[in-house]
Amino acid sequence: xxxxxxxxxxxxxxxxxxxxxxxxxxxxxxxxxxxxxxxxxxxxxxxxxxxxxxxxxxxxxxxxxxxxxxxxxxxxxxxxxxxxxxxxxxxxxxxxxxxxxxxxxxxxxxxxxxxxxxxxxxxxxxxxxxxxxxxxxxxxxxxxxxxxxxxxxxxxxxxxxxxxxxxxxxxxxxxxxxxxxxxxxxxxxxxxxxxxxxxxxxxxxxxxxxxxxxxxxxxxxxxxxxxxxxxxxxxxxxxxxxxxxxxxxxxxxxxxxxxxxxxxxxxxxxxxxxxxxxxxxx
Amino acid sequence: xxxxxxxxxxxxxxxxxxxxxxxxxxxxxxxxxxxxxxxxxxxxxxxxxxxxxxxxxxxxxxxxxxxxxxxxxxxxxxxxxxxxxxxxxxxxxxxxxxxxxxxxxxxxxxxxxxxxxxxxxxxxxxxxxxxxxxxxxxxxxxxxxxxxxxxxxxxxxxxxxxxxxxxxxxxxxxxxxxxxxxxxxxxxxxxxxxxxxxxxxxxxxxxxxxxxxxxxxxxxxxxxxxxxxxxxxxxxxxxxxxxxxxxxxxxxxxxxxxxxxxxxxxxxxxxxxxxxxxxxxxxxxxxxxxxxxxxxxxxxxxxxxxxxxxxxxxxxxxxxxxxxxxxxxxxxxxxxxxxxxxxxx
Amino acid sequence: xxxxxxxxxxxxxxxxxxxxxxxxxxxxxxxxxxxxxxxxxxxxxxxxxxxxxxxxxxxxxxxxxxxxxxxxxxxxxxxxxxxxxxxxxxxxxxxxxxxxxxxxxxxxxxxxxxxxxxxxxxxxxxxxxxxxxxxxxxxxxxxxxxxxxxxxxxxxxxxxxxxxxxxxxxxxxxxxxxxxxxxxxxxxxxxxxxxxxxxxxxxxxxxxxxxxxxxxxxxxxxxxxxxxxxxxxxxxxxxxxxxxxxxxxxxxxxxxxxxxxxxx
Numbered sequence: 105x106x107x108x109x110x111x112x113x114x115x116x117x118x119x120x121x122x123x124x125x126x127x128x129x130x131x132x133x134x135x136x137x138x139x140x141x142x143x144x145x146x147x148x149x150x151x152x153x154x155x156x157x158x159x160x161x162x163x164x165x166x167x168x169x170x171x172x173x174x175x176x177x178x179x180x181x182x183x184x185x186x187x188x189x190x191x192x193x194x195x196x197x198x199x200x201x202x203x204x205x206x207x208x209x210x211x212x213x214x215x216x217x218x219x220x221x222x223x224x225x226x227x228x229x230x231x232x233x234x235x236x237x238x239x240x241x242x243x244x245x246x247x248x249x250x251x252x253x254x255x256x257x258x259x260x261x262x263x264x265x266x267x268x269x270x271x272x273x274x275x276x277x278x279x280x281x282x283x284x285x286x287x288x289x290x291x292x293x294x295x296x297x298x299x300x301x302x303x304x305x306x307x308x309x310x311x312x313x314x315x316x317x318x319x320x321x322x323x324x325x326x327x328x329x330x331x332x333x334x335x336x337x338x339x340x341x342x343x344x345x346x347x348x349x350x351x352x353x354x355x356x357x358x359x360x361x362x363x364x365x366x367x368x369x370x371x372x373x374x375x376x377x378x379x380x381x382x383x384x385x386x
Numbered sequence: 387x388x389x390x391x392x393x394x395x396x397x398x399x400x401x402x403x404x405x406x407x408x409x410x411x412x413x414x415x416x417x418x419x420x421x422x423x424x425x426x427x428x429x430x431x432x433x434x435x436x437x438x439x440x441x442x443x444x445x446x447x448x449x450x451x452x453x454x455x456x457x458x459x460x461x462x463x464x465x466x467x468x469x470x471x472x473x474x475x476x477x478x479x480x481x482x483x484x485x486x487x488x489x490x491x492x493x494x495x496x497x498x499x500x501x502x503x504x505x506x507x508x509x510x511x512x513x514x515x516x517x518x519x520x521x522x523x524x525x526x527x528x529x530x531x532x533x534x535x536x537x538x539x540x541x542x543x544x545x546x547x548x549x550x551x552x553x554x555x556x557x558x559x560x561x562x563x564x565x566x567x568x569x570x571x572x573x574x575x576x577x578x579x580x581x582x583x584x585x586x587x588x589x590x591x592x593x594x595x596x597x598x599x600x601x602x603x604x605x606x607x608x609x610x611x612x613x614x615x616x617x618x619x620x621x622x623x624x625x626x627x628x629x630x631x632x633x634x635x636x637x638x639x640x641x642x643x644x645x646x647x648x649x650x651x652x653x654x655x656x657x658x659x660x661x662x663x664x665x666x667x668x669x670x671x672x673x674x675x676x677x678x679x680x681x682x683x684x685x686x687x688x689x690x691x692x693x694x695x696x697x698x699x700x701x702x703x704x705x706x707x708x709x710x711x712x713x714x715x716x717x718x719x720x721x722x723x724x725x726x727x728x729x730x731x
Numbered sequence: 732x733x734x735x736x737x738x739x740x741x742x743x744x745x746x747x748x749x750x751x752x753x754x755x756x757x758x759x760x761x762x763x764x765x766x767x768x769x770x771x772x773x774x775x776x777x778x779x780x781x782x783x784x785x786x787x788x789x790x791x792x793x794x795x796x797x798x799x800x801x802x803x804x805x806x807x808x809x810x811x812x813x814x815x816x817x818x819x820x821x822x823x824x825x826x827x828x829x830x831x832x833x834x835x836x837x838x839x840x841x842x843x844x845x846x847x848x849x850x851x852x853x854x855x856x857x858x859x860x861x862x863x864x865x866x867x868x869x870x871x872x873x874x875x876x877x878x879x880x881x882x883x884x885x886x887x888x889x890x891x892x893x894x895x896x897x898x899x900x901x902x903x904x905x906x907x908x909x910x911x912x913x914x915x916x917x918x919x920x921x922x923x924x925x926x927x928x929x930x931x932x933x934x935x936x937x938x939x940x941x942x943x944x945x946x947x948x949x950x951x952x953x954x955x956x957x958x959x960x961x962x963x964x965x966x967x968x969x970x971x972x973x974x975x976x977x978x979x980x981x982x983x984x985x986x987x988x989x990x991x992x993x994x995x
Contacts (some may be wrong), residue, residue, distance in 0.1 A: 305767075384939060
């Protein structure tokens with residue numbers, strides 16, 4: 105962590121011995137664990153990268169961490185409380201987390217304007233939490249203004265983008281809009297699942313910068329314990345080198361290497377990590 | 387209650403939800419888009435005439451339909467009887483006009499019934515509880531094998547020949563069909579990332595169905611429902627011929643066909659007229675579905691997107707021209723915003 | 732086999748997709764074509780294959796070994812496509828027929844274009860499968876039973892089984908993992924070099940292109956905005972589009988020295 109100052113910070117999200125087994129289609133085959141006893145922790149304000157090839161269990165792991173899937177073994181703790189189905193901690197985790205998906209055009213409703221899509225989580229939150237409703241309304245910003253605010257935060261022109269439909273946008277713009285939708289509820293944890301894989305290389309850089317600036321802003325604005333944490337999933341070490349604080353390499357549901365990004369880049373211990381590094385060089 | 391005031395230009399809710407073009411605005415764009423295509427124009431004209439004639443026939447027909455003249459049966463078209471007369475000496479044109487009202491009611495009710503039934507079934511089919519969804523899928527597959535005609539015959543036992551028989555038989559059969567055809571589309575949307583994202587934000591299942599799933603199956607819905615309307619016109623004719631449809635006292639196109647079809651070898655014109663009307667209307671309904679699908683879907687209709695963008699721009703401009711006018715009641719503004727945001731769905 | 736594209740223009744419904752594109756692939760050369768999405772890269776490949784949309788109006792000339800492609804009839808094009816030109820697509824899972832086993836898909840071009848005995852076909856299919864690094868027992872499996880990398884290997888085998896002299900590869904690695912990407916690219920380069928065929932490699936990623944092509948063209952909005960030796964463009968791109976692409980590639984990759992990065 106960049107700014108720990110030696111002080112002990114409690115992790116915001118902890119997974120202990122997480123296991124998820126999918127029953128294979130043919131019942132004769134052995135059940136294969138997609139995620140196999142993984143320990144993971146996420147500090148406030150930290151960016152954790154989960155790296156692995158397709159089928160390595162990185163997406164399953166992330167969904168376990170957000171409480172969207174129920175683990176077959178192990179436990180997730182959010183702010184020190186166990187996340188069980190329907191528990192207050194699970195609800196808090198769902199409220200405080202947001203998702204960005206791989207393909208922006210699949211993650212935005214093609215028949216909704218961008219403005220409506222971006223506002224959706226906020227409207228849902230206002231409808232749901234009557235306790236929070238009052239507090240948030242007194243903040244004085246109305247819905248459209250909040251939408252415009254997050255859209256400009258991800259470097260989109262609100263006037264033009266709000267009224268556009270996803271099919272009017274380029275891949276990069278659509279992914280920014282998806283990020284804006286994730287940001288509008290001011291999440292504590294942002295999960296980005298391969299946010300750059302489905303778009304152009306030149307647009308990827310833009311998305312990367314956007315995510316970086318969001319992380320920097322959240323670090324500047326608030327003290328460490330309330331900053332936004334990010335989990336970024338990728339199959340490419342090169343993509344996450346500048347944004348991640350910590351890297352976790354998954355192979356077939358198991359962690360093969362974990363550590364600060366610089367240590368991994370400079371002294372990879374596993375041959376698989378070395379392969380990853382080789383694949384990410386120009 | 388004190389509200390924090392800001393000097394920033396306020397963006398109205400219309401700007402955020404320009405999908406709220408307003409119902410009338412939407413209708414106008416859709417109608418204009420349909421009018422611009424030949425098939426859409428044809429279907430709009432035919433359907434407008436149908437509705438108009440149905441209304442007019444309640445008050446006026448060229449010859450009162452119960453006026454018969456035993457000396458003037460099977461007459462060729464003439465000035466007094468524009469389309470001729472049938473076997474009882476009644477004016478064919480007047481009967482067709484009066485029949486259009488019956489058929490309009492039958493088609494409308496059948497479409498409403500099948501739409502409601504179909505959507506309810508789809509809702510159950512995409513339900514997250516696999517027990518419910520699988521049961522309904524099997525149920526629909528089983529019930530769909532029941533022929534519409536058989537159902538009508540069974541219904542006619544307690545009900546006797548009536549409009550209800552046609553409406554229920556058609557609505558039921560087409561509703562099942564609709565559910566089956568729409569299901570893959572609905573599943574596709576239900577499993578999409580945007581629904582997953584909405585669910586993660588805590589949007590309820592029913593709201594997701596209404597706001598995400600229905601708009602995304604509307605293209606299929608348009609085509610299917612208008613085809614159902616067309617088929618119900620045909621079904622009315624068939625069932626009336628079998629004697630379980632519209633009762634004999636009530637004018638309908640099927641009735642006009644039935645009374646003269648036995649004499650098709652001798653007086654072909656008397657069968658031609660109702661046949662022509664039925665064909666024109668069914669073709670118009672099928673084309674209407676296609677045209678409506680293209681016009682109502684923002685993905686395929688650029689005109690729709692342009693209108694939405696324009697409404698958003700004008701909302702922005704009007705907000706900017708009066709920046710401080712509403713700052714006093716910004717609280718109401720928010721409340722209205724949220725209310726319209728929900729109510730407009 | 733050489734490919735010479737001269738002043739190729741393509742428009743659909745009055746909208747210009749390609750605008751006077753000149754491009755040359757000499758015999759045995761590996762050439763790259765790079766551009767962001769919507770720049771018209773794939774349209775060039777489709778024009779060469781003669782599979783441009785029916786509504787498109789084409790102008791200019793495309794010569795494959797001196798043979799004019801534009802305006803040729805479908806039959807002679809079909810012969811050319813399968814036997815002397817090979818095409819590799821972006822998404823192997825849609826490029827392969829899901830209801831046919833790998834073996835019969837790889838065999839199909841041989842059946843279509845050559846009169847060979849069953850044993851000879853079998854020998855050739857097995858040979859190419861081994862060359863692309865697929866186990867012989869995978870020949871009997873269906874595409875969905877393979878991983879993405881294996882699927883792309885099977886697609887490459889299908890394209891190369893007739894030993895084509897010109898290979899068009901349209902973003903063959905975009906849908907794959909980083910490591911698999913590298914493997915497929917290296918495989919493709921070695922196979923092309925072995926056979927001495929020419930290669931036109933289409934991509935949006937300079938880090939992939941740099942390993943494949945010695946010479947490359949940068950396409951933007953249907954125009955070639957820059958062309959030259961790949962290494963010199965990487966070092967000093969002259970067009971703004973080229974600069975964007977090179978900067979993106981540099982930013983998203985580690986340096987060749989094993990990723991020793993100084994902190995920013």
